[in-house]
Amino acid sequence: MPPPTSRSADWLAEAGAVFVKEWRCELRTRYALNTLALFAFTTLVVASAGLGPLGASAAVGTPVLPVLLWLILLFAAAAGLPRSFVQEEETHTATALRLAATPSALFCGKLAYGATLMVALEALVAPLFLAMMQLDVAAPGLFVATLLGGGYGLAAANTLIAAMIAQARGRSTLFAVLAFPVTLPLLLLVVELTRNAVAGEPSGGALTQLLLYDATVTVASLMLFPVVWNP
Amino acid sequence: MPGTSLRFTGLRRRFGRLAVLEGVSGAVAEGEALLVTGPNGSGKSTLLRCLAGLLAPDAGTVELTEEGRLLDPAGRRRSVGYVAPDLAFYEELTAGENLAFFSRLRGAPPARGQDLLARLGLPAERQAGALSSGMRQRLRWVWALLHRPRLLLLDEPFQNLDAGGEAAARALLAEHLAAGGLAVVANPSPLELGRAAPNLALG
Numbered sequence: 010m011p012p013p014t015s016r017s018a019d020w021l022a023e024a025g026a027v028f029v030k031e032w033r034c035e036l037r038t039r040y041a042l043n044t045l046a047l048f049a050f051t052t053l054v055v056a057s058a059g060l061g062p063l064g065a066s067a068a069v070g071t072p073v074l075p076v077l078l079w080l081i082l083l084f085a086a087a088a089g090l091p092r093s094f095v096q097e098e099e100t101h102t103a104t105a106l107r108l109a110a111t112p113s114a115l116f117c118g119k120l121a122y123g124a125t126l127m128v129a130l131e132a133l134v135a136p137l138f139l140a141m142m143q144l145d146v147a148a149p150g151l152f153v154a155t156l157l158g159g160g161y162g163l164a165a166a167n168t169l170i171a172a173m174i175a176q177a178r179g180r181s182t183l184f185a186v187l188a189f190p191v192t193l194p195l196l197l198l199v200v201e202l203t204r205n206a207v208a209g210e211p212s213g214g215a216l217t218q219l220l221l222y223d224a225t226v227t228v229a230s231l232m233l234f235p236v237v238w239n240p
Numbered sequence: 241m242p243g244t245s246l247r248f249t250g251l252r253r254r255f256g257r258l259a260v261l262e263g264v265s266g267a268v269a270e271g272e273a274l275l276v277t278g279p280n281g282s283g284k285s286t287l288l289r290c291l292a293g294l295l296a297p298d299a300g301t302v303e304l305t306e307e308g309r310l311l312d313p314a315g316r317r318r319s320v321g322y323v324a325p326d327l328a329f330y331e332e333l334t335a336g337e338n339l340a341f342f343s344r345l346r347g348a349p350p351a352r353g354q355d356l357l358a359r360l361g362l363p364a365e366r367q368a369g370a371l372s373s374g375m376r377q378r379l380r381w382v383w384a385l386l387h388r389p390r391l392l393l394l395d396e397p398f399q400n401l402d403a404g405g406e407a408a409a410r411a412l413l414a415e416h417l418a419a420g421g422l423a424v425v426a427n428p429s430p431l432e433l434g435r436a437a438p439n440l441a442l443g
Contacts, residue, residue, distance in 0.1 A: 026344035109346050
């Protein structure tokens with residue numbers, strides 16, 4: 010039996026290989042990048058034109074604009090992230106993956122790809138959103154922490170749900186049905202945290218709850234994934 | 241490859257009301273190739289998917305033993321070498337990049353993939369999406385042998401191969417069997433496979 014350190018190194022090498030493969034394929038096709046960026050940019054322009062500095066007063070903007078920001082991120086993520094597993098099934102590469110990859114390493118590699126894709130999306134959308142809405146953030150540290158924690162949570166939830174729906178018919182409907190209960194608590198948390206960051210108020214226990222949500226989804230995903238991935 | 245054997249007993253698999261496999265049994269010992277024949281739709285591919293652990297049978301057992309140790313379905317999936325028409329690779333990546341990726345997943349040395357590519361005459365730098373059907377079949381062979389599996393599951397293994405490709409693939413199969421490996425080969429028509437176990441006819 011190989012020593013535990015060797016198995017850990019093998020597992021990390023597998024997860025790393027999946028992560029690198031995902032980005033290499035993405036950079037050659039730019040499917041998810043283009044989908045996410047186009048969706049985010051379109052909704053940003055619409056929101057800016059309708060509710061921008063001329064349409065939303067400071068009193069209205071602080072409670073309303075964080076909701077808009079997270080709706081943009083939610084739907085952009087939903088448009089691009091589920092492709093990760095669905096494409097494996099549609100192009101029949103899933104068979105080779107099932108035979109070659111350790112399920113947990115595969116999931117973590119895909120999750121790392123989804124999380125970095127979300128960070129890239131947030132790095133593009135958040136500054137543009139703040140500038141176009143002329144929204145000042147009083148607590149930038151909390152704002153960035155919320156973006157990172159919320160982005161990771163969205164990536165983890167979307168990756169797991171994508172794996173669950175990949176082999177099913179009626180994927181779009183199923184995705185919406187499954188995503189609603191999983192992402193609702195996350196969205197309520199990140200909207201509250203973003204409002205706090207904009208107003209400069211303390212986060213209270215919400216940041217801890219966000220981290221707990223991320224940890225819970227990750228652990229649940231690692232437990233569920235082998236079951237939904239394999240026959 | 242001592243202590244390796246495959247035995248499957250009473251395999252049954254239905255898709256809805258359609259019974260594809262019904263009480264299928266067989267066994268393969270070291271150095272043997274079991275040829276599974278039958279017309280289209282007789283369940284050859286379904287049988288191989290059950291043996292690989294890609295499909296759970298409704299009833300029956302599959303016992304793959306390596307070094308005297310019985311593998312569970314997850315271990316079976318990681319262990320077998322599988323060539324089948326439904327096996328595809330990342331079209332955005334080259335053949336070499338695909339193999340490098342799967343070598344890392346399989347824990348196989350990169351030199352193994354390069355050696356197999358050379359033996360099957362496959363250009364490593366060609367994008368998988370630009371490969372002809374025969375070249376894709378060669379890539380499936382390379383992929384299946386990357387991790388030196390003890391059991392090869394081959395579904396129409398010489399499909400689309402030209403004479404040179406088929407000769408190279410047959411040579412690799414012969415080496416595998418000579419080293420004590422096992423193979424289950426599914427084909428619509430009989431094939432000459434050297435030292436073979438009794439054939440299994442489906443349908």
